[in-house]
Amino acid sequence: MSALATALLLSTLPAPRRAVAGDVVASVRIAAPAADVERLSRYVEVKVGEPLRADVVRHVVELFYATGEYEDVIVEAEPDPAGLDVVFRPIPAPRLLSVLVEGTRVISPGDLASIARLRPRETLWRVRLERAAQDVALTLASRGYLEAQVTGSVRRSPGGADAIFTVGAGPRARVRTAHVEGGGALDGALRSRIRPAPGDIFRRERAKAAAEAMRRQLVHSGHWRAQVELEESYDPASARVALLFRAQPGPLTGVEFQGARIGHGLRATVEGLLRDGGLKADSLEEAIDVLEKAFHRQGYRDATVSRRQETRGPREVVVYEVRPGALAQVASVRIDADVSDVEWPRLATAPGRPLRDADTAEDARRLARALEDAGHASSRVEAAAAEGGGAVPVVFHAQAGPRTLVASVRVDTSVPLPTDNPARELSVRVGIPYRIRDLARDRNALLIAYRDAGYAQVEVKPEAALSEDRQQADVVLHVIAGPRLSVDHVVVAGLERTEEQVVRREMTVKEGGPLGQQQVIESQRRLGALGLFQRVSVAEVDPESAGQRTLLVSAEEAPLTTVAYGIGYSENDLLRGSLEVTRRNLFGMDRTLSAFARLSFRGSRFLTTFREPYFLGRRQEMFASGFREEGERPFFDFVRYGGLLQTARALSPRWSLIVRGGYQRVHVFNVINPGEVSREFGNYAVAGPSSSVVNDTRDDPLEPHRGHFLSADVEYSDKRLGGDTFVKGFVQASAFERLTSRLVLAVNARFGLARTIGLEESIFLPRAERFYAGGDYSLRGFSLDSVLPSGGNAVVLGSAELRVDAGRYLAAAVFSDVGNVYPLVSDLDLRDLRYTAGVGLRYKSALGPLRVDWGYKLDRRPGESAYHVHLTIGHAF
């Protein structure tokens, strides 16, 4: 054994001290405030009636320390007739309560805390204070206090500690003189950029910025190699600084291209590269690369570029000599293969396109992958294209080799995975073509599965034995699981207002369970998604310990209150503004209370919502809302107020179920009745349950390009619950498909049915509950709600729209809408439909697409206008 090992491991033992470990524990106590005792008790593993174990005591101290609240934990054991009285005495860490500044008053405590990035309740270790003091001193120096000295100290107080910074600012330096040297013809222009000027307070950053501005000026004037150095000399006796900007313009420089025509864009790219790179060697070489690649892309396969530098009087010119060679174009493409049952991929090499060696090489790789997918594991593909230019035929010679099928597959392990683990379903199966990609996928799946089960050091070695004729493969995946890690404790640190159970209930990795990587990541994700923390991390406290690990959840809480405001526009409301104030983490239990107000020219809406994330102890959100709304519709006005209870459940990643129960009273007035519908139900109530099912696979809810949106809503109101009795259902489906990079096809269908129940009820729904058609979201040739009759118990709508992306901010659309509204469900007749078509423009604003649609009635009736123009925000569907 080496001397080092000997030094580390050997010694003679002194006589052992009086042993306490092994004596029976008579009592265990935590000497701390009651709130701390309650929180820390879960970590105390010392048990009354059992022998005191040193490793257990040590582990408890480590857990206490991991909370971040304590700088020391003193454990005392006093002998007692019944055994040992064990006391844990945690010593609170110095946690920042306030920042105080002593000495020269040149900086406020708030400014100092911001510069030093001191956060409330941060632990004030000596090193942290030293770093903070250093940051402050550097900042003061940048503000002109070149002799600033700052020291930090801690003063303990009840509940924490104050950070006291003693500032000795010294005199504030000013600029005595500032000169430019070496500017030559540009001296005057450079002098105008001198900052700070004589007499000004000396700020180093301004001086450096001025030097950089001078350098850019010189570069812009054609001196691409320009440098400007800043020299400062400080006189402590007078607190004055002399500045010297030493300019080295270098020669006037330029670039020329010979041998081929260079386009404007490529020229600008090369010039920019050389200018920004200061004509250094790497930028000169990079320019050659850029030029060669540009020519290769055009089909000049053999293009080469060389450079030389010429001095022409006062100018230095970099000359790039381009030898493009012959231009090659693909005449034809053929795949010469010894197999016929392979689905070949689309190739980049195509007749009529420039012949690029990079493309043919990539296509050869694509073809080889296609052969591998078909089971030809040892396939080879080579691209053959004649040298030179002109129209060149390209042939891909593919040698497929024998087709290998999987004869057997087995996982060799002494630690099997649970039967429901998805990794047990392997991609490699008997009878399918043998593919190395499948083997790699299975290997990764097994690695992930075993790591999630706590086997962090698992190794998976795949082995494939091919038969002599290479037509069969026997696959074995050897799994060496290694030791299994489990979670000993989960320690939560950093919480000030939040209850610990809010964090623990989001953790998918549990105490006593396996330490799975995916569970740790998922736990961190769920904690971040709460919106309660600015930062949250989950890490192992003791990564080198075997068997069991302690996880530390460190959280930094976010501000409790947020205010959001916005402006918007809709065809009915015209301009509208909104304000929402949200208070999070009520009572430290992740509950939320929000108040929302929206005002417009035609109405208002006030909504207060309380959110409970764990309803009845289960992970189920429940919302309780109270609202008041008033509005003006084209044919009536209304005031509505009431309350609502709502919960939602994700049935799958794409399916959601929303269930509501509510009560609202509605007053309808100023009714205009242009159609045949009764003007009953001026005031009414809605009381009862409603439910929605949603399936949403859109890639973007605001600007979808693919996917679909399906929803079905049903609402029931009952007299026995205090409302009027009716039932109402509404189904809508939208689908989006990207046809080309700029073209999206969007289609939509909507269908609504409703009826009242009971002989004493009117057969028509209350005015404000009826279906309407016409407006910026349906039958766009009509104004809002103007499809007659105005409001009915049934509606059918359909739309198709072709959306064209016209640039970064603009889009256009062509659309066609069809549909109608019917007084009663029995009046529904698909032969009685209205048709509109039109065009539209969209501006992609930060608020969403600002939309102008011109809709034209294709079946205009007497008395109706020919068209209508809509201006609104958001797509029609």
Add this chain to the structure above:
Amino acid sequence: MRFRPVLGVILSSLLLGSAARGEVVERILAVVDGRPLMLSEVRLVQQLRGLERVPALEALVDEQLMLREASRLAQSVVSEEDEQRAYESLLQRNRNASALPEADLRRVVRRQAAILKYVEYRFRPQVQVADAAVRDAYEKEYGPRADPPSFEAAASEIRRQLADRELGEKIEAWIKELRAGAEIRYNP
């Protein structure tokens, strides 16, 4: 210079001991980059290596810094066989160690085995002992003797000692570098 900050540890622990009601069986003596070093660990090092409190604490600080580096390297992973070998070797050479808790001893040997593996992997390949240095050392050691062993007989042992010395110097430099970049806090 290294021991200066811990003078307070000695004085304060004496004072603390007199203020406590019972015997202090555990506490945090120092924190190295957020990892606490315990009184029990320091006592274990004292017992294994025959050191006083302060040198034992400093040795533990060094060990913690080295272990943190070693744990980043896959080659430093200690297998169960490695741990068993090191544990048996410790018991063989130090009979009184068997009186100490086995779990503690295994933890110690596992940590030290990881550090040794790291040192062998990272620093051993850098150790080059020139033939001239071996010759010089031989002359210095055996030159004055009346009946020296032959150079060929002594060379391998001399080479091993020089290599160990050079390795020790590299480790010292490494520890110094680790300490310079670490955040070490001592409790009073």
